[in-house]
Amino acid sequence: MSHSTAPSTSAPKAPAPSRRGMLMGAAAIVVLAGAIALDTTVVPIGSEADVRVQAFSPDSYGQEQFPRIQAFVKEKAVDAATLAPAVLADKDAAAEQYGVASSTGAIMFVTLTGVAGEARSGVYPLTVDGLPEDITVRVQTGPAINGTDLRDAPGDIAFGDFKNQIEYQDAGSGINRAMKAAVLDGIDTASLTGKSVTVTGAFRLINPKNWMITPVEVAVQ
Structure with missing residues (x-):
């Protein structure tokens, strides 16, 4: 007597991200990094700018x-x-x-x-x-x-x-x-x-x- 078995089904795979989406995401990261860089000022230790950001010293x-x-x-x-x-x-x-x-x-x-x-x-x-x-x-x-x-x-x-x-x-x-x-x-x-x-x-x-x-x-x- 033969037994029939139902075909096994596997979970559907998530669609692979499109190449265009990956490129757009990378571009957004580059733009964000650039904006952060533009908004960041490098203050050398001991410079006049460094002194200004330190706490106020009445004696100095x-x-x-x-x-x-x-x-x-x-x-x-x-x-x-x-x-x-x-x-x-x-x-x-x-x-x-x-x-x-x-x-x-x-x-x-x-x-x-x-x-x-x-x-x-x-x-x-x-x-x-x-x-x-x-x-x-x-x-x-x-x-x-x-x-x-x-x-x-x-x-x-x-x-x-x-x-x-x-x-x-x-x-x-x-x-x-x-x-x-x-x-x-x-x-x-x-x-x-x-x-x-x-x-x-x-x-x-x-x-x-x-x-x-x-x-x-x-x-x-």
């Missing part, structure tokens, strides 16, 4: 900026005997003539010689001949140098140059530290009382009778 910024800020302040500095009557007579006119505008009081530039009194937290009062007695002159010598007077002195360091307010504030601190290293670290600032000190620096004109000077040059006699 301060060391870069302080020399030109120092030169600017020294060039603009007015003798205290000239500046004092001007700010007492007309604060705004004096700021326009001798200072650089700032959002929180003009930055003024002064040079003077005075006798240092007793320091308080690194800030020395100075007795300056020829100045009205109602003007208080002080100079800060550290260890901490406060304020953003040096940052704001040239008038061209703007908030928009930085990523955020923290970087903008840190820039001022970096400049202050660079000043301290260049100007004050070579001076025995702990023992200036009674000595004659010549100071060139900047202060913010808020109260015409109260000058808190951040120095850019100090000489002790």
